[in-house]
Amino acid sequence: MSPAVATVDFGGPEEGPLILLGPSLGTSAATLWGAVAERLSAQARVVGWDLPGHGRSRPGGPSSIAELAAAVVELADRHGAETFHYAGDSVGGCVGLQIALDASDRMATATLLCTGAVIGTPDGWRDRAAAVRADGVAAMVDAAPGRWFAPGFPEQHPGVCAALLDSLRHTDPQSYAHICEALADFDVVAQLPDIVTPVLAVAGSEDLPTPPESLQLIAAGVRDGEVVVLDGVGHLAPAEAPDRVAALIAQRAGLPQRPATQTPDDVYRAGMAVRREVLGDAHVDRATAAADELTTDFQRMITEYAWGGIWTRPGLDRRSRSMITLTALIARGHHEEFAMHLRAARRNGLSNDEIKELIMQTAIYCGVPDANSAFRIASDVLPDVDRRGDA
Template identity: 80%
Template sequence: MTVPELAVVDFGGPADAPLILLGPSLGTSAATLWGGVADRLVEHARLVAWDLPGHGRSARPSDPFGIADLAAAVLALADRLGAETFHYAGDSVGGAVGIQLVLDTPRRISSATLMCTGAVIGTPDGWRQRAATVRAQGIWPMVDAAPGRWFAPGFTERHPGVAAMLLDGLSHTDPEAYAKTCDALADFDVVRRLPEITVPVLAIAGRDDVPTPPESLQRIASGVSDGELVVLDGVGHLAPAEAPDRVAALIAENAGLPASPIPDTVDDVYRAGMAVRREVLGDAHVDRAVAATTDLTADFQRMITEYAWGGIWTRPGLDCRSRSMITLTALIARGHHEEFAMHLRAARRNGLTNDEIKELIMQTAIYCGVPDANSAFRIAADVLSDYDAQGGAR
């Protein structure tokens, strides 16, 4: 069994700094799950997160895969990054991959921070039933159940933007890839092998985690030769997104690194803006824009990245899908046709369907004017047909 090459989100960091690889939870996008933690560590480490097959930026898998296959793919990623050794942190299935890594290649792993996970998670029958449900009904039953499974009580009210972005990422996860990951978890059970692990392990549990309660992490910490357990109050199953400050500090301590405060420098805002700009517009578009930058336009390009992408698109109050709808409406109203075409593609990447875009343009016909809506439909017909013809690249 094999898996495709894993797509990554490179959060940056000093080129000569230690590498930390970040593993995702089932149904999440690495950029959304790990962005807050990466912001707090990037001054002292190079942070690279990977997406599960069919999640985030990764392509849909053609073959079945297991946790050991994912671990091998992570090692291949480290090789591509030129890292002989690296620190690893993973949540849920990403944590299970971390356990497999320290079992298979302990000499490559400098430290392991495993959160909201287990040496066995759930039951084989439970995972196979979930896989069957997704194959039969699509991803939406998982989206409906996710808030109660993922978040501690009150999190969605306190942080509606973060919760919405995570749920939006789940809604655009490939159903078959999700099901294949369930199949992999059904076959994962390394409880008896925990005593083989000699790499220092920090196990982090969420007090309110339903799928992998603190007892699951206690089993890991007690089973390995050098383990420690930390339980975070007010945290559910997605600790990196729910408590980025505390998680970043714990990863840094386990890796022997200082943790950075919340980014507030211009360079930090620029890096955060560039990350979300690439997530929304796609690497190809951003690479073309960067390549076309001249001495005349360099300051303007940096301003756009800092103020538009780093200052607005990274704010937690709205998810990227909602921001796309607002942006399309504003561009139609102002008659900015070139930008409108660009943001049509971004809107599709952020999860809007052609029918939803149609309804948005219909709405603008009333509030912005029929001629503006007519121009928008003409542009949308060309852009969306081209986007769909190319397979709606992630």
């Protein structure tokens, strides 16, 4: 029998597609996903679910990740949806992987954030379960900010953090321990090649429990996977970067990227969100900070037309756009931009080997001297990306 999970109906048009949102351990759907849901509910029916003993759910007994996955599919049944889009953070992402294995015909797309095909170690999870049973969740509350958030986020967004920590504080200890034990038994690394559902794996660059490598493993292992790394984001990406997360889910679900009455400011905001996702916050912050009376209009034009007008189009994924962009920059000899877009390409999921093959291809169609310059720049940039882990 599937565990009973409470739901949070965030609203949206009844005729719209169904998007189900899965939580992280110790959080509630309302506190983790509320800001994202607000951005999605104009175009889709958005429903979150709470783990047993979390948020609105009653305390529950032992339940496996597979049993939680079955409960989510039953939730889609209750909403009359033959298929649904799914997004889940941490253990919610594990549940998404399990649904993709057990009910691939039901889940149209999966956006899996800050998660893994296996997370931590079995002994580590069982030790945590024993600690919570002995001492309650108080110790987890004390440790959570360092585990959940990117450096500086609690100081900049104290209200968001306080709400999430309050959810943890009110979590049933036994239910929390049961989920720890479910995670101790969860390992689907060997089964990733069986997943046919399109998967977008979203990592936080500052995530300690599930670092970017964990999401890259998922994207590389499934049949149709893509990875995005969010700069300056920790383990609870939906709460830390709701604009960027909502845009990724909307794009994956095929929702219209812009309202019909979109204003230039709307285009600019959408473009800025994508520009930050592709180039990274640090680069965009430097560019905007350096803008002056002479260059401010130029910076806005780039954001509005290149990023808001082209990079937001649904016809190509970002990996493909990165490959096209790198090729064009090599052909035109734009070396500074090429170096910048090498970092962007890694953030969009291209490997060093794929970049090497791309440059080899340009040697034939753009010229050996251009490819030679590209290899020289890549030899400088890519080791730094690998060392810093900021792809």
